[in-house]
Amino acid sequence: MHEKSLTRTAAPLTLLEQLDARVKIVCALSWAICVVTIRRTDLPLVATYAALLAALLVSQRRSVGQCLRRFATALPAIAMLVVLLPFFKEGTVLWQLGPLEVTREGLYAAQRLATCAALCVGVLALVWVTTPEAELIAGLRRLGLPALFVGVLAFMLRYLHVLRPELHRLWDARAARTIGRRRPPFRSATNLLGALALRAHGRAERVADAMAARGYAGQWPVSHAHDPPARATLAAVLFVSVVVLLRILL
Amino acid sequence: MTVATTAPPIKTTAAPPAVRLQGLTHRYPDGIEALRGVTLDVRAGERIALVGPNGAGKTTLLRHLNGLLQPTHGRGWVAGLELVPANYAEIRRRVGFVFQDPDDQLFCPTVFEDVAFGPLHLGVTHAEIDECVAAALATVGLPDFARRVPQRLSAGEKRLVALATVLSYGPDLLVFDEPSAALDPQNRRRLIRLLTRLDSTQIVATHDLDLAWDLCDRAILLAGGTVRADGPTHTVLADQSLLEHHGLELPLRLQGHSA
Ligand SMILES: Nc1ncnc2c1ncn2[C@@H]1O[C@H](COP(=O)(O)OP(=O)(O)OP(=O)(O)O)[C@@H](O)[C@H]1O
Ligand SMILES: [Mg+2]
Numbered sequence: 377m378h379e380k381s382l383t384r385t386a387a388p389l390t391l392l393e394q395l396d397a398r399v400k401i402v403c404a405l406s407w408a409i410c411v412v413t414i415r416r417t418d419l420p421l422v423a424t425y426a427a428l429l430a431a432l433l434v435s436q437r438r439s440v441g442q443c444l445r446r447f448a449t450a451l452p453a454i455a456m457l458v459v460l461l462p463f464f465k466e467g468t469v470l471w472q473l474g475p476l477e478v479t480r481e482g483l484y485a486a487q488r489l490a491t492c493a494a495l496c497v498g499v500l501a502l503v504w505v506t507t508p509e510a511e512l513i514a515g516l517r518r519l520g521l522p523a524l525f526v527g528v529l530a531f532m533l534r535y536l537h538v539l540r541p542e543l544h545r546l547w548d549a550r551a552a553r554t555i556g557r558r559r560p561p562f563r564s565a566t567n568l569l570g571a572l573a574l575r576a577h578g579r580a581e582r583v584a585d586a587m588a589a590r591g592y593a594g595q596w597p598v599s600h601a602h603d604p605p606a607r608a609t610l611a612a613v614l615f616v617s618v619v620v621l622l623r624i625l626l
Numbered sequence: 627m628t629v630a631t632t633a634p635p636i637k638t639t640a641a642p643p644a645v646r647l648q649g650l651t652h653r654y655p656d657g658i659e660a661l662r663g664v665t666l667d668v669r670a671g672e673r674i675a676l677v678g679p680n681g682a683g684k685t686t687l688l689r690h691l692n693g694l695l696q697p698t699h700g701r702g703w704v705a706g707l708e709l710v711p712a713n714y715a716e717i718r719r720r721v722g723f724v725f726q727d728p729d730d731q732l733f734c735p736t737v738f739e740d741v742a743f744g745p746l747h748l749g750v751t752h753a754e755i756d757e758c759v760a761a762a763l764a765t766v767g768l769p770d771f772a773r774r775v776p777q778r779l780s781a782g783e784k785r786l787v788a789l790a791t792v793l794s795y796g797p798d799l800l801v802f803d804e805p806s807a808a809l810d811p812q813n814r815r816r817l818i819r820l821l822t823r824l825d826s827t828q829i830v831a832t833h834d835l836d837l838a839w840d841l842c843d844r845a846i847l848l849a850g851g852t853v854r855a856d857g858p859t860h861t862v863l864a865d866q867s868l869l870e871h872h873g874l875e876l877p878l879r880l881q882g883h884s885a
Binding site: 537585 | 693694715729734735773
């Protein structure tokens with residue numbers, strides 16, 4: 377049951393791609409815990425963690441670009457917080473811009489936030505890219521996360537693939553009837569979204585029926601808990617020890 | 627041609643009919659009466675085609691057989707169990723419903739989980755599930771598909787996997803809504819061969835009268851929510867004036883002969 381997903385390309389799997397999803401999730405979690413305890417002055421630690429992350433990234437060879445793209449999608453949100461933070465934290469005022477004040481504490485907090493967010497999102501991107509969705513979901517479920525949480529995530533990922541083509545079909549149908557006028561007026565765009573929401577709702581009802589028809593009454597079956605292979609567990613223990621040791625030593 | 631109404635099924639010694647409907651009526655909340663007094667019996671092992679124009683009430687009828695809709699008036703039994711909420715769990719164990727759109731039926735991250743979903747809910751243990759899934763996938767001719775992801779399957783493969791998701795718990799009655807929609811001729815053939823090989827009772831709602839002709843022994847013509855004809859497929863589907871009266875056409879193979 378654990379042969380690799382056939383949807384992958386034939387190229388040999390990297391170490392990270394071979395690892396059991398649960399192992400990767402646990403590693404990412406320990407990483408995140410160590411990262412959020414970083415203080416602003418722990419520069420050697422930040423440098424080491426960043427180097428470790430970069431090494432992991434480079435080891436991914438063919439999916440480096442994909443990791444970076446996933447990473448980039450989170451950048452705008454992080455950037456906004458980092459830019460706003462200096463204005464909203466009380467403390468020693470450094471510069472005055474009209475009614476706005478930039479504080480030293482604010483700058484420090486922004487710096488720390490940027491570091492933590494970059495390190496955490498980087499690792500998340502790695503896990504996401506190297507783990508097929510199905511394995512990620514099975515991993516979360518086997519780790520004992522609340523069924524509702526994992527269920528919602530699973531449906532989201534599954535039906536994203538159904539709703540995206542549906543949106544395209546709606547879009548094409550509209551374009552066909554407006555003789556391809558390029559920029560849709562605002563109202564037409566909102567109509568389109570409304571139509572998509574209706575379809576999503578209809579889809580949800582039909583899926584709920586399909587689940588009920590096969591005996592679903594509120595409880596998701598947990599698939600059996602295969603233990604991850606010993607090598608994977610060892611790799612995880614090693615990785616977590618290194619990350620924690622670095623945190624203590626540097 | 628309509629089957630004569632018989633006494634309620636309660637005190638018979640023989641096996642109960644696979645399905646018995648008596649005066650089944652369904653009114654949707656918005657007032658549309660989709661079924662008006664449907665009465666019919668299905669014997670175990672029969673393969674039945676349910677045909678009729680768009681809006682005839684075929685889907686509505688099928689949904690009653692699995693407890694997805696409740697009769698407004700009239701009564702129904704599946705395998706001797708009355709169609710009432712208290713029996714729905716047991717009824718669903720015995721009825722496999724294959725929906726029109728496989729994307730509704732395949733809602734799990736992998737084919738394995740989808741095929742395992744029914745059995746796991748209906749009492750198969752984790753120890754038996756691997757075997758159960760493998761057997762169902764082998765039956766539909768996709769033995770290596772367990773690890774595949776539903777969104778990356780072709781329409782034909784999705785259809786077959788959807789069938790496997792109900793075969794995996796061995797229902798006595800299989801119910802299909804438009805099984806041949808979106809299938810190419812070869813996959814359509816394959817599906818017909820597959821269904822012919824299964825022993826379970828089958829009810830197939832379809833616009834594909836050629837499929838009905840090849841697959842089913844009996845055809846029920848539904849229109850406006852009532853049964854208009856019920857008899858051997860090769861009689862009902864060869865009755866040109868009856869079909870045309872209800873907006874249907876002869877199966878293509880018969881059109882060839884008459885042309
Ligand atoms: N959820 C609903 N609410 C209200 N009316 C409905 C609903 N579903 C179906 N109907 C109506 O009930 C009638 C029967 O519909 P049904 O879907 O059973 O027909 P059908 O025979 O399956 O048609 P088709 O061949 O197009 O699939 C139609 O008039 C339809 O508009
Ligand atoms: Mg229908």
